[in-house]
Amino acid sequence: MLEGLLIGLSAAISPFNLMMVVMGCLIGTLIGMLPGLGPMSIIAIMIPVAIGIGDPTAALILLSGVYYGAIFGGSTSSILLNAPGVAGTVASSFDGYPMARKGQAGKALTIAAIASFAGGTIGAVLLMIFAPALSSVALLFHSAEYFALMVVGLSAIAAFAGTGQVAKALMMTILGLILGTVGEGALSNMPRFTFGMMELQSGFSFITLAMAMFALPEALFLVMNPARAATGDSGKIDNLRISKDEAKSIAPVIGRQSVQGFFIGVLPGAGATIASFLGYAVERNIATKEEQAEFGKGSIKGLAAPETANNAACTGSFVPLLTLGIPGSGTTAILLGALLALNVTPGPRLMTDTPDVFWAVIISMYIGNLVLLILNLPLIPYIAKILTIPRSFLIPFILFFTLMGSYLGQNNSTELLILVGFGVVATILRFADYPLAPLLIGFILGTMLEDNFARAMQLYRGFGFILERPMTLGLLVLAALLVLLPSFRTYRARKRAEGVADGD
């Protein structure tokens, strides 16, 4: 591990890569602050730039910097405006905004930054410990297990989508898988479902799809509902200091939530949002009576908990990506797509084949967190000025960047029409409350899923691999349970609500 750390350190410390971290964090913070634009949109917009760099290490460092920056920027708008830029920072506004109202905006931002820093750093340490262990286990997996593991991942994402949403999330996953089969498959080089169109020969571009699923609907929602973009006075931010007593009281919160957040982040589909809400709830429950009364009115513990948890969870979500090559969230799915475009296949072999990429990412997580703490925090009063840019300037630029991003990926203006088409569909899906992350994850995993499935089928001359490999069978049963249990519980709850006995 020490050797790996040194490899990573030497790669990440190069002036160019350091610049990438700083740039990524700043860009992430700037855009993440805009209400409505989440890390997924920002990363999608940044992908063409990252791919243009050409060096996978630098690209991944840039993108993870953007990711952290976006989460941090999202907390800033949660605290200052009560308008979270990212779902993962909604819980931060519960106590952060009341603090800002009391004139403690500076203090709240400091606490958010320190909590994020600690959560991210402790998360990175845990990642460093667990990822190598997990990838050595994953090396034992065959294509049959990979296939089953991806099925588990996809069903877990659907299962965590929330009550009444499981079937919808599954539908979106399958739609993503269907879109993934368009174009020439690796199996036979036969174009499938292209309807004779040359443009579809190589399938849909994932950048276009990512832009259309996240950035475009967000921008259109901002247009349709100006209330979403609560622009205005960001208030005066001074006095960034916190006292020794305050630091002492949030320290245990940070410790607990780093670990809890990290492990929630590792689970596919759970991610930063669930981690932050759960972190907030847990800390409120274990606080003393007097402290409990403070929650929701500007408690520093109530701010530190979700802030730590969401950053730790972001780091945790890198575990399945880096060790198994299976993204557990929309954001890591986009990162996976970017890596594939750069000819790096994340998975258990990542650590042995390209150790510099793996370790440089981990090192850049530390550096990124440090940059956020020492560079972004003092700059926040100035960065917050971006919140005063009028919407009429901002939205055309956001739209332009989405267009540019998908154009640069393919150098083809038909791609732009596909983008607009998918964007309209995605907006309609958002109206009807369909989750879009499963669609993108399904799309990105689709090809890999089919490849592994095909390999297993060929090795065992048919579906025999399901029965002959107990681990595959176990994983597939787990996937089925993950999907069926929540549906069954909803069904029971509905029956009970209707006052009908359900027979047991």
Place this chain on the structure above:
Amino acid sequence: MALDRWIALAFIALVCVYGYAAFFTMDDSLPPILRRNPIWPSTFPKILTILGLIVGLVVLFTPKPKSNAAPKDGAIDLTRLGDYHIWQALALLVLMVAYALTLRPLGFVGSTIGFLVLGSVLLGERRFHILLPVAGIAVGAIWYLVQEVLGIFLRPWPAMFM
């Protein structure tokens, strides 16, 4: 019928078309040697078709749980669709399509400045003395970044000049 059911219906229709292609037309062009393979290019799509139909029907026919949750802050409420700036959004979409169609013939600089300026005007911006320089500088900077730094060719002027 609520919008999500309509979407489920559209999804089922899509899966039917997809499934028809997978089950009935795709295998015709398969070379005989590949037919001995345990897996065909149409195998995975066939599985997806079946799963898609099941899930689509579940979404279509599951009774909707009564939601007591208050509407989320800033979320779009479909029943008040008329109150939103839907025309602005549609106009921007049209503008994006126009941008896609003019990018090649007009060149990057012309079409992008046009897009940024018209987009801002659509959203109610009238301060042209700020708008035009901002759009101009941004376009220049982005062209330089893409062309020189990233090394991706982007034709700046209309096709007849270059």
